[in-house]
Amino acid sequence: MKLLRYGDAGAERPALLDMDGRMRDLSSVIKDVDGTALSPESLKRIAALDPAGLPLVEGSPRIGSAIARPGKFLCVGLNYADHARETGKEPPSEPVLFSKAVTALCGPNDDVEIPRGSDRTDWEVELGVVIGTRAKYVDEASAMDHVAGYALVNDVSERRFQSERGGQWVKGKSHDTFGPVGPWLVTKDEIVDVQNLDLWLDVDGQRRQTGNTRTMIFGVAHLVSYISQFMTLEPSDIIATGTPPGVGLGMKPPTFLSAGQVVTLGATGLGEQRQLMVQA
Known part of the structure; x- marks a missing residue:
C-alpha cells in the first residue's frame, strides 16, 4: 500500500x-x-x-512530504563503506547518528533552496524508514515490528556548514527544503527485501549515485534497535539510513549544486523525486 x-x-x-x-x-x-x-x-x-x-483526485496536484509532522528526523552518517572512504573517513564501528530539523521537510518535487552563503550544497539519495509503533530498548529480532514502511529521502547537505562552521552536522543538514521525503510511504509488506533496493541519483541528467541497500554497513533492523537504546522512537519518526557513494564531496574535483540545476533520484519500489535548485 x-x-x-x-x-x-x-x-x-x-x-x-x-x-x-x-x-x-x-x-x-x-x-x-x-x-x-x-x-x-x-x-x-x-x-x-x-x-x-474513495474520491478520485483529479488533475496533477502538488505532492507533499509523505509524512506529516514527524517528531524526529534522524539520519545515519557514513553507513556505506565506499561513501565513507570517498569523504576521507574510515567506516564507523557503530552507527553515526545526527538529526535534521523537521522544518527541513518538504515535498519530493518541491524546489530545493541553496542557502545564502553556500558554495557546497550536495546531494544524498537514501532509504528512509518510518516508525509505526513506539520503540524503546527493542532488540534486533523484533525491531521490524515497529516499522510502518519506507520512503525515498534526499538528505541535502551543505558541506561547509556541516564540517567547517563548528559544532555538529545538524547545521549543514537542516536548511529549509533540505529534506524531500516521498513521493509516498510504502508499507513494509510491499517491500520483499529492504536490504536489496537499488538507489540512484542524477544531476542534470548525469548519473552521480548508483547503489544498493545490501551494501549498508548497518541494516535497517540493526539501526532501529540501536537507536532505540538511546532514545524512544515514536510513530511517524523518520530515519534516513545513509547514502551510497557518488556525492559531490567525493568527486575529483569536488562538485556542488548551484541554482538552476535539476536533481532526480529514485529507489526500487519507492518512486522518484525531482528538484529544481533555487537561490534562497
Whole structure:
C-alpha cells in the first residue's frame, strides 16, 4: 500500500495510490499521514478499503512530504563503506547518528533552496524508514515490528556548514527544503527485501549515485534497535539510513549544486523525486 499527501504546502490532504496509479482521497478515513494513521490497526483498516469507493483526485496536484509532522528526523552518517572512504573517513564501528530539523521537510518535487552563503550544497539519495509503533530498548529480532514502511529521502547537505562552521552536522543538514521525503510511504509488506533496493541519483541528467541497500554497513533492523537504546522512537519518526557513494564531496574535483540545476533520484519500489535548485 502506498500512502501520500497532496495539495498546497501546509494544507495537504491524505491519499492512497490505487492499483492504476491514481490518487484516492483518504480524508474521510484519516486526518493525515501521521503517527496515528501509521499504527498497525489504522493501516489494516486502510488496507481493507475498496479504493474504488474513495474520491478520485483529479488533475496533477502538488505532492507533499509523505509524512506529516514527524517528531524526529534522524539520519545515519557514513553507513556505506565506499561513501565513507570517498569523504576521507574510515567506516564507523557503530552507527553515526545526527538529526535534521523537521522544518527541513518538504515535498519530493518541491524546489530545493541553496542557502545564502553556500558554495557546497550536495546531494544524498537514501532509504528512509518510518516508525509505526513506539520503540524503546527493542532488540534486533523484533525491531521490524515497529516499522510502518519506507520512503525515498534526499538528505541535502551543505558541506561547509556541516564540517567547517563548528559544532555538529545538524547545521549543514537542516536548511529549509533540505529534506524531500516521498513521493509516498510504502508499507513494509510491499517491500520483499529492504536490504536489496537499488538507489540512484542524477544531476542534470548525469548519473552521480548508483547503489544498493545490501551494501549498508548497518541494516535497517540493526539501526532501529540501536537507536532505540538511546532514545524512544515514536510513530511517524523518520530515519534516513545513509547514502551510497557518488556525492559531490567525493568527486575529483569536488562538485556542488548551484541554482538552476535539476536533481532526480529514485529507489526500487519507492518512486522518484525531482528538484529544481533555487537561490534562497
